[in-house]
Amino acid sequence: MSFEGKVALVTGGANGLGRATAGRLVERGAKVVLADIEADSGNSAADELGAEFVPTDVSDPEASVAAVAYAVGKFGRLDMAFLNAGISTGCGVAEFFDLDKYRRAMGVNIDGVVFGFNAVLPAIREAGGGSIVATASLAGLTGTPPDPIYAANKHAVVGLVRSLAPIYEPEGIAVNAICPGYAETRIISDVRHELVQDGTPIIAVSEVVDAVEKLFESPDGGNCVFVQAGRSDVFRFRNVPGPRV
Numbered sequence: 001m002s003f004e005g006k007v008a009l010v011t012g013g014a015n016g017l018g019r020a021t022a023g024r025l026v027e028r029g030a031k032v033v034l035a036d037i038e039a040d041s042g043n044s045a046a047d048e049l050g051a052e053f054v055p056t057d058v059s060d061p062e063a064s065v066a067a068v069a070y071a072v073g074k075f076g077r078l079d080m081a082f083l084n085a086g087i088s089t090g091c092g093v094a095e096f097f098d099l100d101k102y103r104r105a106m107g108v109n110i111d112g113v114v115f116g117f118n119a120v121l122p123a124i125r126e127a128g129g130g131s132i133v134a135t136a137s138l139a140g141l142t143g144t145p146p147d148p149i150y151a152a153n154k155h156a157v158v159g160l161v162r163s164l165a166p167i168y169e170p171e172g173i174a175v176n177a178i179c180p181g182y183a184e185t186r187i188i189s190d191v192r193h194e195l196v197q198d199g200t201p202i203i204a205v206s207e208v209v210d211a212v213e214k215l216f217e218s219p220d221g222g223n224c225v226f227v228q229a230g231r232s233d234v235f236r237f238r239n240v241p242g243p244r245v
């Protein structure tokens, strides 16, 4: 399946997983717009990949709407969105609590995804359907003591995706989440040394990109795909026990 003729918006597209995924989508024939808060790396990534760049702070709802308007203005439509921008928080809830860091994390990691859906859904509907992948994390599927606020943010992304998917499936809009473990990007730079010492395998960026690409190829929605080093698959949630009547 080619992405020829398709237009994609990639938030957090200036670096790491977003940038690498954008490169793959360009290789597969898509027109890609990178939306990122970092203008220098965004512009250079766009030049290198043959993409476009629009400066965007995803925690600002108007900026997300403007990014979509830029993509549609440039290429006439929007078919795919990778809602991927995210940050580690540096914030706990008691002795490490910091209100600014907390608000920033909520603003980027959950508001940013909600505002992203809000902005891209009308455009993708207008295109007659398409696909949205949000970046959650393994921290969205399991407790994560090193960064509890991040885990709360990413669990929220998982809940959002699972709740939105059935709403938009009838319109041919697939909504899915990607849930990588520790992958080789700068977001893990503070913990990388410890991970290596503990023998925790770090996932190659290309493995995450392969999984995101598969999600964009699939018409199915409602899936949270985990990525670990050497393996990736749909995460199977247990059903909630029903009532006893």
Ligand SMILES: NC(=O)c1ccc[n+]([C@@H]2O[C@H](COP(=O)([O-])OP(=O)(O)OC[C@H]3O[C@@H](n4cnc5c(N)ncnc54)[C@H](O)[C@@H]3O)[C@@H](O)[C@H]2O)c1
Pocket: 011, 012, 013, 014, 015, 016, 017, 018, 035, 036, 037, 038, 056, 057, 058, 059, 084, 085, 086, 087, 088, 108, 112, 135, 136, 137, 138, 179, 180, 181, 182, 183, 184, 185, 186, 187, 188
């Ligand atoms: N690398 C990992 O180990 C890992 C694991 C699981 C999930 N994730 C998630 O993957 C996504 C991508 O992270 P990455 O690993 O590529 O890290 P990264 O730091 O390389 O890339 C994140 C990108 O998001 C951008 N960004 C940050 N705040 C933004 C904002 N307010 N508006 C727009 N863009 C903003 C950054 O400028 C950067 O380009 C994040 O959501 C992250 O939480 C990463």
